[in-house]
Amino acid sequence: MRFRGGPAAILAALISLAPLIALPATALAAYPQARVVIVVGAVESTTSSFRTDADTIYNEVIKYTSNVTRIYSPNATWAKV
16 A cells, blocks of 8 residues: 555644754753654655655754654555554
């Protein structure tokens, strides 16, 4: 089964991480058990750029919590997500 969330779902996921990324390190220290899941589904010709954006988010989030999971297309199936 292919991910059917489309660009809007991916954008919503990225936006939902924005507050976490925007907080200073001292504020993030209050959430040591934060869990972050980054999902990139297949979105035709833009999948590659979404993966790049997700990698950028991952590189920032991993500074604050090691509990980060990345699921990228073609492995971003409903069952795995």
